[in-house]
Amino acid sequence: MSGDGMANAERAQPVLTARAAGLVGCSQCGHVHPRGTEECSVCGAHLQSRDKTSLQRVWAWLFAGMVVYIPANVYPMLRTSTLGHTTESTIVGGVFDLADHGAYGIALIVFVASVVIPVSKFIAIAYLAIRVQRGLPGTPAHFHLYEVVEFIGRWSMIDVFVVAILSALVQLDFVASINPGIAAVSFALSVAFTMISANSFDPKLIWDSREGAEA
């Protein structure tokens, strides 16, 4: 093997899984135990070859995340008062405001973090879950999609932090003040629910169909 010190040189394809070998691998530390062992002897984690309730939790949290994403877009995220005049802006409205001021780069960051990433995550998680349910063969590309979804989720929280900082900073009484809108709460919930949904996904399920036989 090319320098990465991996010892599974004898059989690169097809891969033998712990389940197919009648064993159960720990999803925390990788230690291998005989099938039927309840608790990992190394790290004490609960052992389960495949998380059977994984998809139920994935769907439940995903739907919760999608539902609260609607008010997050309908209600105002920011209330800006300048010289007694108050304007309210939604997530998408805020992006347009930024673009109007010529800050195209920042408008793009906010648009990607608050619209593109959440919506793509809903679609990606649903797509992976449907594939697993139909028993379709998983490829490395599907696994990498899962990794990206799991990694990128927390970055959607940017918009909530922007609102927090602006509201803390811009409090100049009559001249200018910025206050958070109720959409900040539902947006934060949506990001949190989708993160829990992605974390509930047992990535081993993505590969399983490839092995064919239910062991």
Place this chain on the structure above:
Amino acid sequence: MSDSLSDLIACPKCDALHHLPKVEVGEKAQCVRCGTVLMAPKERAMTWIVMLSATALILMVAAVFFPFLELSTHGLGRKSSVFDAILAFSHGLMLPLSFAVGALIVFLPMTRFIAQIYVFAPMALGWAPARHAGEVFRLSERIRPWAMAEVFIIGVAVALIKVAGLAHVTLGPAFWAFVGLVIVTILKDSFMCRVTVWQTLNARSPS
């Protein structure tokens, strides 16, 4: 538990079975199927993690209490700290969000720093692991996705550009403490090799 099973490792992400490789310090072992890094031991990793966690902890205290940003326009000024940003949602119905933001940017990152010092300091010194070190380490790994200090600092950058046209913004010492904290955290997590940690914890526990 039979001995032959100790020579095997199953990829935590795809269940592919491997013979436990001999991984030298500085090398890394990846899963043949999904590429997940199985092991990546680093030289004196535990000492580094303890030192960087302690640094991050000190920087976090500075970041919370020193002035973070100062806004000035038309002779009016406003200083705000990270604590003010947490309290931004403290009015009425949005109060729970204040607690959530406080947890995500201050409380959970600090919990991780303290937990890692607790777990790794005795091990860096070559002692037996502290009591409940395993549980504490598991907790620290579980809250990892929820410690969002680095997301917060990008949020600050976006907010700064949003107000740049409106007023003059001065960066306070806490801002730089927070930037330092984020860099230290990222560096610290690059030393973390979960499999090696569990193996070391297990080998040194009196059982």
